[in-house]
Amino acid sequence: MGDIPQASVLDTRSDQMFPKLTAEEIDRLCRFGQLKSYKAGDAIVRVGETGPGLALVLSGEIEATQRDQAGHTRVIVTHKRGNFMGELAQLSGRPYLVDEIAVTDAEIMAIAPDRLRALLIAEASLGERIMRALILRRVGLLETGAGPIVIGEEGDADVLRLTNFLRRNGHPHQRLDPVDDQCGRTLIQRFSIAPEELPIVLCTNGKILRNPSEGQLARCVGLLNQLDETRLFDVVIIGSGPAGLATAVYAASEGLSVLMLDCRSFGGQAGASARIENYLGFPTGISGIALMARAFNQAQKFGVEVAIPDEAVKLECGNDPCRIDLATGERIQARSIVIATGARYRRLEVEGLEDFEGASVHYWASPLEADLCKNEDVGLVGGGNSAGQACVYLAEHARSVTLIARRPLRDTMSQYLVERIEGLSNVTIVIGAEVAELKGEQGALQAVLLRDRKTGEVNWHEMRRLFSFIGAEPNTDWLAASGLKLDNRGFLLAGEEGRFPLETSRDGVFAVGDVRSGSVKRVAAAVGDGAQCVAAIHAYLGKQREAEAGQKAELVVTAV
Numbered sequence: 187m188g189d190i191p192q193a194s195v196l197d198t199r200s201d202q203m204f205p206k207l208t209a210e211e212i213d214r215l216c217r218f219g220q221l222k223s224y225k226a227g228d229a230i231v232r233v234g235e236t237g238p239g240l241a242l243v244l245s246g247e248i249e250a251t252q253r254d255q256a257g258h259t260r261v262i263v264t265h266k267r268g269n270f271m272g273e274l275a276q277l278s279g280r281p282y283l284v285d286e287i288a289v290t291d292a293e294i295m296a297i298a299p300d301r302l303r304a305l306l307i308a309e310a311s312l313g314e315r316i317m318r319a320l321i322l323r324r325v326g327l328l329e330t331g332a333g334p335i336v337i338g339e340e341g342d343a344d345v346l347r348l349t350n351f352l353r354r355n356g357h358p359h360q361r362l363d364p365v366d367d368q369c370g371r372t373l374i375q376r377f378s379i380a381p382e383e384l385p386i387v388l389c390t391n392g393k394i395l396r397n398p399s400e401g402q403l404a405r406c407v408g409l410l411n412q413l414d415e416t417r418l419f420d421v422v423i424i425g426s427g428p429a430g431l432a433t434a435v436y437a438a439s440e441g442l443s444v445l446m447l448d449c450r451s452f453g454g455q456a457g458a459s460a461r462i463e464n465y466l467g468f469p470t471g472i473s474g475i476a477l478m479a480r481a482f483n484q485a486q487k488f489g490v491e492v493a494i495p496d497e498a499v500k501l502e503c504g505n506d507p508c509r510i511d512l513a514t515g516e517r518i519q520a521r522s523i524v525i526a527t528g529a530r531y532r533r534l535e536v537e538g539l540e541d542f543e544g545a546s547v548h549y550w551a552s553p554l555e556a557d558l559c560k561n562e563d564v565g566l567v568g569g570g571n572s573a574g575q576a577c578v579y580l581a582e583h584a585r586s587v588t589l590i591a592r593r594p595l596r597d598t599m600s601q602y603l604v605e606r607i608e609g610l611s612n613v614t615i616v617i618g619a620e621v622a623e624l625k626g627e628q629g630a631l632q633a634v635l636l637r638d639r640k641t642g643e644v645n646w647h648e649m650r651r652l653f654s655f656i657g658a659e660p661n662t663d664w665l666a667a668s669g670l671k672l673d674n675r676g677f678l679l680a681g682e683e684g685r686f687p688l689e690t691s692r693d694g695v696f697a698v699g700d701v702r703s704g705s706v707k708r709v710a711a712a713v714g715d716g717a718q719c720v721a722a723i724h725a726y727l728g729k730q731r732e733a734e735a736g737q738k739a740e741l742v743v744t745a746v
Contacts, residue, residue, distance in 0.1 A: 195325045196262075203322040205315055206268040207242070212295075214312065215242050218305045219295035230271070230286040230294070233332075234390035236408070237282045238296035240305075240316070241271040246292025251285045252332055254369075262326075264289065270316070273323035274356075276302060277486040281390060281408035283332040283358060303489050321483060324356065333358035334407050337370050338385025341558060343544030343629060344397055345385045350554055351400045354451035354458075355409060355494060356479050400450070400495045401514070413493060413516050418507055419445045421723060422520035424498045425661075427454020428709045429699025430526030431481040432716025438488035440720065442727075445518065446490050447510075449497035453478030454528045455658065455700075456709050458550030459572060460579030464600065465709055475552070477709070498527075501668040503692045506730070521694065521730065522723050525665070525678060526716075528700040529658030534567065534621050542624055546631035547652050551576035555651070559584040563648055565634055567621060568655030569595055574603035576655055577613060587613045588647055590636060592620065624652070660701050670695065677703035686722040688715060694726055 196203065207215070222238060224230055230248060231237030241248075248265040262284060265271055271286050271294070279299040297305060306313035327333070334352070336359060338345035345361065352359040362370030364384060373379075377394055379386055387395040389406040404410035421437050423430045426448040438444045451457065459474030468477075486492065500511035507519045531549040533539060539547065548555050556579065564584045566577050569591035581587050587610075589595075594617055595604045607613055616636060622644060623635035634652055637644045660676040671679040671691040678697035680688045688696045698715035700707055705715065 194329050195322055196329075199322055202315075203319055203326065204263050204265075204269060205319055206266075207270070207312075208268070211312055212242065212244070212268060214309060215297070215305065216295050218301045219297040222294050222296050224288040224292045224294070226288055226290045226292075228288045230288060230292075231282045232285050233283060234281050234392065234408070236279060237272075237276070237286065238294070239272065239279065239299050240276050240297040240302045241286070242295040242297065243267055243269050243271070244293040244295055247289040248292055248294075249287050249289050251287060252327075252330065253285070259285075270319075272320065273327065274320045274483065274486070275324075275408075277320070277483075278492065283327050283390065300489070303487060306487055317483075317487065324358070327358040328356070331358060331360035333360070334390055334403070335359070335373070335388040336361045336385055337364055337373060337379075337388070339363060339365070341545060341630075342385060346544055346554065348385060348387065348398070348400070348403060350552065351403065351451060351495075353552065353554060354453060354475065355404075356452075356475075356482070357407065357409060404495055410493060410496065413445075413496075413512075413518055415517055415519075417443075417518075419443050419491075419518070419520040420727065421445070421522050421524060422447065422508075422510060422518060423524040423526055424448075424510070425454065425526030425528055425699070425701070426452040426482070426492075426494065427526060427528045427699055427712065428456050428478070428481070429528070429712035429715045430454070430524070431478065431485055432713040433524050433526065433698055433719050434485040434490045434716075435481060435488060436717050436720040437723065438485065438490045440724070442720075442723070444485075444490045445520070446485065446492050447496045447498055447512075448494045449513075450495055452482045452492075452494060455531075455550075455572070456712075458552065460551050460556075460575050462575070462709060463602070464571075499664055501525075501665060501670075501695070503668065503695055506694075508694060522726060523695045524719060524723070525690070525695065525697045525701055526699045527661040527664075530661045531654065531658055532656045534654055534656065536621055536624055538624060542626060542629055542631050542652070545629035546626065546650065547624075547654065549654055551579055551653055555653075556580060556583040559651055561585050562650040564588070564651040564653065565590060565621075565647065565649040566653040566655065567591075568653075568657070569593055569598040570655065570657065571600055571603060573655035574599045574607060576653060578603065578606055578610070580653065581610045581613050585612065588616060588649065589613055590616045590619050590621065592618060592639065621652070658700070662701060668692070673703040675703075677701060677705075679703050686726055688719045688722055689726070694730075696722060 243265045250262045251259050253259050364370045364374050383396045420442040421444045423446045434446045456474045457478040461471045463471035497513040498510050499513050502509045508523050509519050563586045565588045567590045577589050619636040622637040626632040633646045634649045680690050680697040680702050690697050696719050698719050699712040
């Protein structure tokens, strides 16, 4: 029996995706927008262009269309009076992912991103319906594969790097094989691409990138724009894992101007978790990327400015304001800084590891890696909860999973995960072993040598992929010249006597989440840090305002 086709969100939730507003609701929205008129046949916006924001249709008909890899156009929906155009990209003024064409003469009320965010907050019930529609439309575009086209072989390390970047940032995309896919072959021939130039990316604006960096790709598809270096933010948050996102949501919702940076993608390590089952309020569990995407959407709703991928390389504080140097050469300034850089994955101490990383050795288990594991024998190293969640997830897809841990699972893993793993028939648990050697060619893993840590006995195990979940180290190397105090393991000291809660040894610089010394390495604890940190930031900024007022008063007295 073949697989049962899964119904699309357009099939099951079209009424919520494309609601029709009443005359009274239209009047309420019109106060946020600007009237614009179009003739029949006019393009209101094309794929890859920054459009008018959310566009409420007042009269006429407008078709939302999408082009496939072969250039064929399909109509997604025809907007009429009371419908509105747009999806999540319009919250932050990013390019459209579909074409919007006037079928007849039409009038729209164009609601710019800042006004859209104001609408969502001011009109709570109506804003909820609009926000739900924007999210569902993004889900629909993810399902149908809108956005940039990545052309390259499925298992290629650079293809995995680029598609993982887009997936983890919630950006729709398509991947075509240059050999097996007719459209892929046609595009390769059309643009005269040599094999050594693969993978390539065809951006939504028509530009071709040859094996780009994540930053180049982000700029090409409109995810990353140039920052305003003259702007003074109330808060700059470095890192967009659970702690950074929580800080951003609470700070922006309370009226602070916020910029959030991350060098890779939102969600941090939590975003790479296949399933989180012990987070309060989700009794059936939720994938890490789904939970983090909700938080990211909240941040955008409240007006957080986001720069991903944008890496902070230097922090200068001590003078007001603080300044942060970015890898792009840009410099930004803020009244307060929140460091939420978390931790970076530890690498196995195995010779030649770099030859397999990205292609056969992975540090997270997403649907992309799960697809690669179908009918394969894979290994997973680690004994914590993240390793357990990944093991359970991969076991649903792989032929077999060998779980390698140094200590008994019950010593390091939640009981419910241990019991679930022990009940999986295709999982073999190897305790007290370590990876000693990898065997394979051209990035393709063939076997892994395991060494017993007590006896020294070694055995080869055939595996096509190896997943490493052996913990992480604090991501604080870039702070070497900042003067911030660290503990003996490299984590940031915060909240010491005489300081605000979560404040580091520098005034106005705070540490939240896994990067903070003594933090509990759990998603809920990280979110709690974010909430507590915003209260401390308000207290700090209040103290700064009092000091500035006192200085001004002293100047007036002196002048008199």
